[in-house]
Amino acid sequence: MGEAGRLAGDGEVGRSTRGGEAARPAGGGAAARSAGVGRSASVSEAGGPAGKAGVVKAGTGKPGAGKRGGGKSAGRGAHSSPGQRKSRGQGSRPERADPVRRAVFDVLLAVAKRGAYANLLLPSVLRERRLTGRDAALATELCYGTLRGQGTYDAILGVCSDRRITRMDPPVREVLRLGVHQLLATRIAAHAAVATSVDLAKDVAGVRPAGFVNAVLRRVSTRSLDDWMTVVAPDRRADPAGYLAVKHSYPSWIVTAFGQALGEIPPGGTAQGELAETEAALAAGNVGPKVTLCAIPGQSEAAELAAGPGSEPARWSPFGVYLGQGDPAAVPAVSQRRATVQDEASQLAALALARAEVTGSDRLWLDMCAGPGGKAALLAGLAAGRGAHLLAADARERRAALARDAIPGAGPADPDNKQAGGKQVGGKLAGGELAGGELADGELAGDELAGGEQAGGEQAHVALAVVADGTVPAWRPGAFDRVLADVPCSGLGSLRRRPEARWRRSAAQLAELGPLQRSLLGVALDSVRPGGVVAYVTCSPHLAETRDVLADVLGGEGGRPGGSARGGGREDVEVLDAPALLPEVADLSGREPYGKYVQFWPHRHQTDGIFLAVIRRLG
Numbered sequence: 001m002g003e004a005g006r007l008a009g010d011g012e013v014g015r016s017t018r019g020g021e022a023a024r025p026a027g028g029g030a031a032a033r034s035a036g037v038g039r040s041a042s043v044s045e046a047g048g049p050a051g052k053a054g055v056v057k058a059g060t061g062k063p064g065a066g067k068r069g070g071g072k073s074a075g076r077g078a079h080s081s082p083g084q085r086k087s088r089g090q091g092s093r094p095e096r097a098d099p100v101r102r103a104v105f106d107v108l109l110a111v112a113k114r115g116a117y118a119n120l121l122l123p124s125v126l127r128e129r130r131l132t133g134r135d136a137a138l139a140t141e142l143c144y145g146t147l148r149g150q151g152t153y154d155a156i157l158g159v160c161s162d163r164r165i166t167r168m169d170p171p172v173r174e175v176l177r178l179g180v181h182q183l184l185a186t187r188i189a190a191h192a193a194v195a196t197s198v199d200l201a202k203d204v205a206g207v208r209p210a211g212f213v214n215a216v217l218r219r220v221s222t223r224s225l226d227d228w229m230t231v232v233a234p235d236r237r238a239d240p241a242g243y244l245a246v247k248h249s250y251p252s253w254i255v256t257a258f259g260q261a262l263g264e265i266p267p268g269g270t271a272q273g274e275l276a277e278t279e280a281a282l283a284a285g286n287v288g289p290k291v292t293l294c295a296i297p298g299q300s301e302a303a304e305l306a307a308g309p310g311s312e313p314a315r316w317s318p319f320g321v322y323l324g325q326g327d328p329a330a331v332p333a334v335s336q337r338r339a340t341v342q343d344e345a346s347q348l349a350a351l352a353l354a355r356a357e358v359t360g361s362d363r364l365w366l367d368m369c370a371g372p373g374g375k376a377a378l379l380a381g382l383a384a385g386r387g388a389h390l391l392a393a394d395a396r397e398r399r400a401a402l403a404r405d406a407i408p409g410a411g412p413a414d415p416d417n418k419q420a421g422g423k424q425v426g427g428k429l430a431g432g433e434l435a436g437g438e439l440a441d442g443e444l445a446g447d448e449l450a451g452g453e454q455a456g457g458e459q460a461h462v463a464l465a466v467v468a469d470g471t472v473p474a475w476r477p478g479a480f481d482r483v484l485a486d487v488p489c490s491g492l493g494s495l496r497r498r499p500e501a502r503w504r505r506s507a508a509q510l511a512e513l514g515p516l517q518r519s520l521l522g523v524a525l526d527s528v529r530p531g532g533v534v535a536y537v538t539c540s541p542h543l544a545e546t547r548d549v550l551a552d553v554l555g556g557e558g559g560r561p562g563g564s565a566r567g568g569g570r571e572d573v574e575v576l577d578a579p580a581l582l583p584e585v586a587d588l589s590g591r592e593p594y595g596k597y598v599q600f601w602p603h604r605h606q607t608d609g610i611f612l613a614v615i616r617r618l619g
């Protein structure tokens with residue numbers, strides 16, 4: 001699978017991304033300036049599977065977030081206990097660095113060198129090193145803050161060292177970034193920030209590099225963050241996008257993308273003016289989100305989840321609850337898989353699909369990009385309440401397995417499943433039977449799924465998870481009444497929960513995803529019967545992944561902002577008024593350039609930046 005596959009959103013199931021309290025951001029205020037190296041000093045570093053489908057076998061998946069970032073790939077350094085490690089070049093001398101900063105450093109290095117995901121790796125490192133309470137909160141703040149602020153901090157380091165940041169030894173670079181964050185964005189005293197960084201540098205890089213770290217950080221400490229902006233950021237009036245990129249620590253192409261999605265920067269044009277809302281969106285992306293739970297209908301209720309200490313019902317989603325405190329995995333309904341952790345806008349996107357009116361039957365739903373299963377779990381609960389059934393498909397076996405595990409009671413559990421194409425297929429879906437081997441050969445007997453007679457005494461499921469590439473459908477055209485295409489995307493709408501993601505994405509990767517997104521939407525429209533509905537969803541506000549995909553696939557009027565009743569290019573569809581499906585949500589309608597589409601924003605809705613279009617297939 002290429003870059004497009006790797007960019008596939010991870011969903012939010014089981015994630016905890018709480019910010020810490022111990023080192024609250026100082027709001028750009030001054031760091032203490034006790035160190036006092038002259039501003040003009042320049043410092044040198046001293047050291048230096050297509051067309052097939054298969055049901056996910058019970059027990060074959062490996063759910064859990066640890067493997068990508070917290071398993072082997074997380075790196076030995078990140079998992080060895082402090083007492084076991086030796087200082088570099090220091091023989092058996094015990095480590096000087098305090099355990100919190102050492103843990104943060106190890107995660108930062110794993111992110112930089114091995115592509116680890118901080119939101120997956122950090123919790124496991126904290127657990128292994130038994131860092132809890134205030135220590136864990138401090139580590140979380142320092143780790144996420146350093147990763148988010150990297151662009152700003154590198155710009156400052158660029159003028160405080162005569163060695164380019166890209167040419168520094170990675171451990172030295174990460175110690176410096178962590179040091180700058182402490183100096184300029186927390187209330188940690190400057191002398192403590194410098195001293196702990198020097199200790200850390202001695203442990204991970206050696207004594208001479210520690211001298212370099214000391215000198216550079218002392219220079220950094222001579223100005224506040226705001227003062228540094230006047231030195232390192234472009235003039236706001238001359239280059240507003242460049243200024244915001246440095247100030248809020250984003251690659252400039254993301255600033256431009258947000259500005260265009262918010263209608264403040266013309267497509268293909270130059271940024272001008274204040275870009276006030278773009279700035280608000282960028283700033284919101286630097287604030288850790290609330291942990292939001294989702295009660296799965298028929299399994300739990302929001303009131304049960306809201307009973308926890310400090311928890312409260314979400315503003316709009318009837319299933320949503322903002323978690324007050326603690327680890328969401330410790331909430332009984334979550335550990336019992338009766339509830340999930342899911343952003344509120346994701347819940348609302350699934351709800352909008354379920355609310356859209358269909359003509360005729362409403363028995364069979366498809367989630368064609370289901371892993372890890374956040375929306376599938378909610379859809380399955382909603383479907384069950386109406387006597388409908390859900391097929392949850394994902395091209396990747398591990399992701400399909402996660403979806404199966406997220407959906408209470410999802411199949412298969414039939415030990416007699418047939419083998420086809422190397423995958424186990426078959427199983428019962430509440431009254432119907434998957435077409436065994438045919439499934440792997442590209443044909444799912446849609447009618448039989450919902451319409452067949454239930455085989456007496458056999459276990460049936462409300463939902464079934466299958467491994468299936470949505471671009472090469474394993475089901476009959478027009479088989480479904482409702483289809484969700486929650487396509488792989490850049491994830492630019494969830495940057496606040498993935499602190500390093502902004503540095504891993506590129507505009508070129510977006511271009512790679514475009515054909516896949518268009519193909520999946522096209523298949524989704526073909527998979528729904530006339531009178532049925534499709535929801536196209538991304539966790540990205542980038543117009544190339546949202547409006548432009550709709551415009552290309554629907555063509556004509558249907559694809560234009562505010563698209564008229566009937567698609568011009570594709571005559572068999574109509575774009576529904578998606579904001580009208582979510583009347584309880586403020587500030588969704590009438591915004592250019594979206595028309596009948598919905599774009600959630602962290603700064604407007606305090607949710608992820610989810611995009612939603614709802615389309616009905618016409619007869």
Ligand SMILES: C[S@@+](CC[C@H](N)C(=O)[O-])C[C@H]1O[C@@H](n2cnc3c(N)ncnc32)[C@H](O)[C@@H]1O
Binds near residue numbers: 009372375395486489
């Ligand atoms: C944004 S995620 C879906 C999130 C999920 N709906 C949820 O709410 O938890 C996109 C998913 O699409 C899957 N995917 C990528 N290419 C696919 C394809 N060709 N067919 C089906 N699924 C695909 C990825 O494996 C990934 O799990």
